[in-house]
Amino acid sequence: MNVRHISTGSPFEEQIGYSRAVVADGWVFVSGTTGYDYATMTLPDSVEDQCRNTLDTIGKALIEAGSSLDHVVRVNYILTDGADFPACWPITSQVFAKAKPAATMIQATLMEPAMKIEIEVTARIPE
Numbered sequence: 001m002n003v004r005h006i007s008t009g010s011p012f013e014e015q016i017g018y019s020r021a022v023v024a025d026g027w028v029f030v031s032g033t034t035g036y037d038y039a040t041m042t043l044p045d046s047v048e049d050q051c052r053n054t055l056d057t058i059g060k061a062l063i064e065a066g067s068s069l070d071h072v073v074r075v076n077y078i079l080t081d082g083a084d085f086p087a088c089w090p091i092t093s094q095v096f097a098k099a100k101p102a103a104t105m106i107q108a109t110l111m112e113p114a115m116k117i118e119i120e121v122t123a124r125i126p127e
Helices: 009-019 047-065 081-095
Strands: 003-006 020-023 029-033 072-079 103-107 117-123
Touching: 020 047, 029 047, 047 081, 047 117, 072 081, 081 103, 081 117
Parallel strands: 072 103
Antiparallel strands: 003 020, 020 029, 029 117, 072 117
């Protein structure tokens, strides 16, 4: 099996020991991604801005893998407060308008108190 690892350069990837994405057998598995702007290592306050940053980071990893947000087949949303999820719907419905992936929303505590959303996706590489 041919496996390729993709990194965003996030210090978390090195500290924890994971890849932003792993490409294997035509699939792209993107790790849970939070709303940090990894260029500046800043985390916006609003769940909407964190959601946008998260999907931007995921989108870049998918492009590097040879896929895109349009090829996502599964998405898991993890929020610290489930009541915040509807504020993200305009963003997620636009980003996934074409893919329409299977989706799950889970409420859980994240690694840092300021983190409001984490998103994990699985995508196909188009033939």
